[in-house]
Amino acid sequence: MSLLSVDALSVTFAGHGTGRGAGRAGRATKAVDGVSFDVAEGQVVGLVGESGCGKSVTALALMGLLPRKGVSVGGRAEFDGADLLSMGEKKIRDLRGSQLAMIFQDPLSSLNPVVPIGVQVTEILTRHRGLKGEAARKEAASLLDRVGIPDPDRRLKEYPHQLSGGMRQRALIAMAVACAPRLLIADEPTTALDVTIQAQILELLKELVDQEGTALLMITHDLGVVAGLCDQVNVLYAGRAVETAGRRELFAHPTHPYAHGLLGSIPRLDAPRGEPLRPIRGSINDKIAWADGCAFAPRCDFYTLQCLTGTPELTEPRAPGHQVRCVNPVLPADRSADAAEVSS
Amino acid sequence: MNATPGLQKKADKIDRLAQLMERTETTSGAGLWREAFRRLRTSKTAIIGGVVIGVFVLVAIVGPWLAPYSPTAQDWRGEVFPNQGRFVGPRGENWFGLDHLGRDEFSRMLVGARQTLLVGVVSMLIGLVAGAVIGAVSGAAATLGGEPGKRLDTVIMRVTDIILALPSLLLAVSVAAVLGQSLTTVMIAVGVVQVPVFARLLRGSMLAQGSSDYVLAAKAVGIRKRRIVLTQIMPNSLSPVIVQATLSLATAIIEAAALSYLGLGNPDPAIPEWGVMLSQAQRFFDNAPMMSVYPAVGIIVTALGFTLLGEAMREALDPKLRG
């Protein structure tokens, strides 16, 4: 029984330019286009993809944090039996922070600069656990202590700009786990941090999740994070899952050309000398609509005209439970062939 | 490959896309203005502002030829008795009625547009040029002058702050007191008020540009400082100044009217100017309010036009809004 079950989630932004001035084209954009995945209790699930693939929008949609105006959300997202997407404003407000919590990418801008850390931690305790005054302060101090912030009593009185980057992210994590949520969504929690701090923060997240049995939805573009943390991985491209598999399976047999390319583009120390790096061409802006075919086709080394005959379906060409959205997947027999093609 | 024509077309499109991808993506510099202009054309605010300004400038140019009567001849002197509260309102031959000296108000409005535009433009230019020079020196000194440059910048900015601290009207009054009462005085006085605004703006914008990566890069590859200022920092710092210039035209016209009201305006009553007309007419406001309303509406609508266009330009040039 999964804790969170997302089914055919789609998010469409109405075109901008309805306001004064700017006057941009009023075309609607589909940021998320039918994404489905499950998160079980205690499981760590990764949403992977480059910026613009819809992974952050997915997270915001689940949290009910997308603006109501100009955005339409479709599909279902059952959390503990209730649909997060159709839930009333008040109800989801009660869930947010208590059962569902989120950690954001940039810890500096995600903390209110003019409110002391202490208030920002205690306000969530007051809201969901009814703690006030000294009790709230004590609990906040122990939370900071738990996420590894030394001298918590002093830190509670300080403001975000007085903390280091890693410290700020720890404070944000403290707020997120303050009410022992059942699902934690982490949106690129380490991107804005130094590499050494990144490892510490990931370690902390892992620890917290293991201790409490919290489910974690990890949103990242960093395959290193995925390799170290996730049980199950969903690779997103242009708003759709293109490959879903267990971590080991995905790293051993990336089958969608995009996932294949992503893994292939990581520099390797054990690669033969002189072998060039293999980036994926172009950017996510060079896409075609899913309705016309495979959105990745313009950047794909393996595309055929078949790729343009309509949206490819998710299939399991390699192993059960390993889903791939591609009509021309990278299978063992192609291996030598595609390597030759790429290097030519 | 025996594909259907539709498919082939799509395939071609993809190949084209692939080619496009190979090109490096650099669109900046001149692109900023082109982009801004494109957005201005679709902005309602900008269009309304532009049309208002267009009409105003047109009237300022051809107004004297359109005017049905002389703006200065007191043709109907015998019909107006301000002391007894007797005025002549709109009628067939005088669309806007007569002013307190029996002159045709409509003709005075048409002819007055030119002088109003002149006062606005000249005072704005005075403020712009003087302010830009001060701001540029200060900004250049602060970004590239090292420690002595920073000190010079501090001194200059302190002085402009002093001027900024003074209420603009009082500043204008002081200038007028030294220079005596004339149209030039009004323009200088209103212009001087704008100097610190432009100076601060250009300096701030140059400082922001000066610490940007591309200027660092230019310094790193050893381009001479003067060249960096002239070719890199200045062009990129000018857009807020141009926006401010548009907005300043509105302020200048309003300030000039206020100066006229305080009795510091153009002393020559023969040349109609909306601010002067308003300040003369306001004495008779209780008996002949429309006489004040015509020039006031002229001033307000014109100021609105410049403000709308300025705001639209600001929005169009705002990099945060660029999509």
Place this chain on the structure above:
Amino acid sequence: MLRLVARRLLQLIPTLLGLSVLLFLWLNRLPGGPASAILGERATEAEVARINRALGLDEPVWVQYGRFIKRIFQLDLGTSTQTGQPVWEEFTLRFPATVELSVAAIAIAIVVGVPLGYFAARRRGSWLDVTAVSGSLLGICIPVFFLALLLKGLFAVNLGIFPSFGRLSTGIDATKVTGFAVLDGLLTGEFDASWDAVMHLVLPAVALASIPLAVIVRMTRASVLEVLGEDYVRTAESKGLDKRVVRARHVLRNALLPVITAVGLLTGSLLSGAVLTESVFSFGGIGQFIRTSIDARDYPVLVGFILFIALVYVLINLLVDVAYSLIDPRVRVH
């Protein structure tokens, strides 16, 4: 906190010094100088020389400047050529009226402007927003004295709801305590006098409030719009906090910071506006006095007023800085 105030006060010294030099130079550049201001323009050269000697104008410039500064510190701003009274006394006499008017105007601007700007931003694109934005544009573009005339013509002369001039009706005999008419009535228990003063205050205060109101609406709106898009507001929402907490603690508290600065910077335009508004309503404050001084070329009064305004301006902005630093911790650490 004290150190901040002390540092800001120290920073004022060069500003005020610079201003005094400018003023001094300006005084010396006046057509004909003080002599002709005193004697009129038809004075003979001998008379001018005599006056100059009497005023010490034949001494070196720096001696004159020293004396100028010394007199300022003694609050000796000279004598008004209109009334023959010391300028300082003329000011203190009229000061309460102008303060009353300005405070009323800025209060109107803040009390109306901040909520208006806030709700305009919250409901961006709604009729409220459109009205607030276009209204504030109009407020900036309408000459203050014309608005004052309009209000007076409509509500005082035609409808007779409010009095059209002065600070108190002629029949009312109020006891003077502080000089602030509204306050005096409350202090002495003469509530009808207070009410009368309030009625006299409404129209000029509304007229004077037009520009600050417009600026505050636009500032607040822009600032709230920006803050609403900030990450920390999203964080606050992600914590499931009450809407009220999110708005008060996370949106407004940040959004009001630039508005506070703007209020300080508005002092200058407020005093300019007071000169215009007070003369339309014959309000009897410093503004009206300046208006007549401009007509009479009463330079001692004008110089004194400029110094006075500069002082008020820097002091108010000092207050604003302190208030700002109380709210924004980032400014505190240096």
